[in-house]
Structures are given as structure tokens and as C-alpha cells.
Amino acid sequence: MNGFPSHWLNPPGLKAASQVQREIAEITECDDRIGPVRRIVGVDTSMKWRDSRGPIHAAAAPISWPGGAAEIAASVTLVPDIPYVPGYLGFRETPAILAALALLDAPPDLMLVDGHGRSHPRRCGIATHVGVLAGVPTIGCAKTILCGRIEGELGAARGSRAPLVDRGEIVAVALRTRERAAPIYVSTGHRVSLETAVEWVLKLCDGRRLPLPIRLAHDAANAARRVAEAAQ
Secondary structure, X not given: OOOOOHHHOOOOOHHHHHHHHHHHHHHOOOOOOXXXXXXXXXXXXXXXXXXXXXXXXXXXXXXXXXXXXXXXXXXXXXXXXXXXXXXXXHHHHHHHHHHXXXXXXXXXXXXXXXOOOOOOOOOOOXXXXXXXXXXXXXXXXXXXXXXXXXXXXXXXXXXXXXXXXEOOEEEEEEEXXXXXXXXXXXXXXXXXXXXXXXXXXXXXXXXXXXXXXXXXXXXXXXXXXXXXXXXX
């Protein structure tokens, strides 16, 4: 993991958290800086329904590339210091995600995060937060819009896309990954251009709405939650 100021994970309050997000957004790289991709990791979290203060169960699920063979996922359960507050999800979930990534036997060449990257009011969604702190090329894949609106018409065919625009800036692409399915919102997390992010997501969806690494991470995070709940 990269060295970073401690307050980037644990700010003293929401005003400080907003400033941290702006600081991270300032150093985010939105152009491609990706080496050979041999290992891709999906990241997701799980928690008890409507429990804004309880534990976070985070998982990092790697696949080999090319081929997409699943490797052993790593998971971590942590009780975060910060409750859920809309727009500040990164501060609640990033510590557990970084801990899960640290359990992998090698860092990923590319990471996909279930959540927004630059498509955030302060341009620092969880995919950007995690990508910058981990120092890994990262793509955000969100299922709902956090900010902005779709401009133009989004076709029904797989691969159809339309820009998601916020305050005059294209912050993501609304992407139809499966015919007639609801779109997902693909954004730059860190060190991946928006065009390249869309290309990778389409490669990894294999006929499903969400990319394989995120689906695997979703399953692993839910499994970690069930184990923790059973132990209570």
C-alpha cells in the first residue's frame, strides 16, 4: 500500500472529510497508467441491512487474466469508526477493504470496486478513495447514480453507452452490459481512463450485468458476513 496521511482514513469530522476527498481528487490520475494485467481483483463489502454503525465485511476476490480463473478471495471484518453518511462511504469502508487487499499474496494489476469513482460530488467516491490509497489502477462500477444525469439516449443493446454528466463534466458512462438490463455506471477510480474502464468492464461481464470480479467479491463478502453472524 502507498504511504498516505492518517487523516485520509480517519478525519476528525465531516468538514475535514470533505477536504480529504478534495485532496484525494486532486492527485487522482484519470489517464491510463496500467502495466501488463495478469491479476484482476474485485472489491465489495457486506453489512447487516440498515445497520449504519455495525461491522463491515470486506472482500477482495482475485482472478487470473487472461482466462478469468477465480483465485482464493480474502475477507476481513472490522467495526468502522465512522457511521454511514451519504457521500462519505469511503471513510467507513476503505479501512476494511485495504485490510482485505493486504491479505492477498500479491497486489492486483487492476482493481474493480463496487461503487463510484470520479462520479461523486467531490470526485472521490469509494473506488477513487481505495485506488489512490492502494496505489492500484482502479475502476468504479456503480449500480445507481450518485450525482449528475445521463445525457443523450442509452440504447437497449449490450455495449450501448451514454455519458453521465455533472456540472458540465463527464464523470462516468452509463453502460448497458447486457441487453435490456439496467445500466451500470462506470467511472475512473485511479490510473484508468474512462474509455479503458468501459472496455475492461465489457470484457469482464461475460453476459452478466456486473463484472465477474465484483460478483465474486460480492459472494465472498456475504459469506464473511454470514460466518460472523453465526459466531455471535
